[in-house]
Amino acid sequence: MTELINAKQTAQHLCIIEGTLAKWRLTGEGPKFLRVGRRIAYDPRDVQTWLDARRVSSTSQEAA
Numbered sequence: 001m002t003e004l005i006n007a008k009q010t011a012q013h014l015c016i017i018e019g020t021l022a023k024w025r026l027t028g029e030g031p032k033f034l035r036v037g038r039r040i041a042y043d044p045r046d047v048q049t050w051l052d053a054r055r056v057s058s059t060s061q062e063a064a
Helices: 007-014 018-027 044-052
Strands: 034-036 039-042
Touching: 007 018, 007 039, 007 044, 039 044
Parallel strands: none
Antiparallel strands: 034 039
């Protein structure tokens, strides 16, 4: 079983504020997350998969 990380740790890893991560949860823009009761957790593998999907090699790729 993989160790889960909380929203604060995830935000720090992504170099964003927790509020941005919360907004992404509402809009579906961010990495997949787990809700256990009122707690939010992230699987580091899901965070890495989300990051990998955003990998580009030029600025022109972003528009595609």
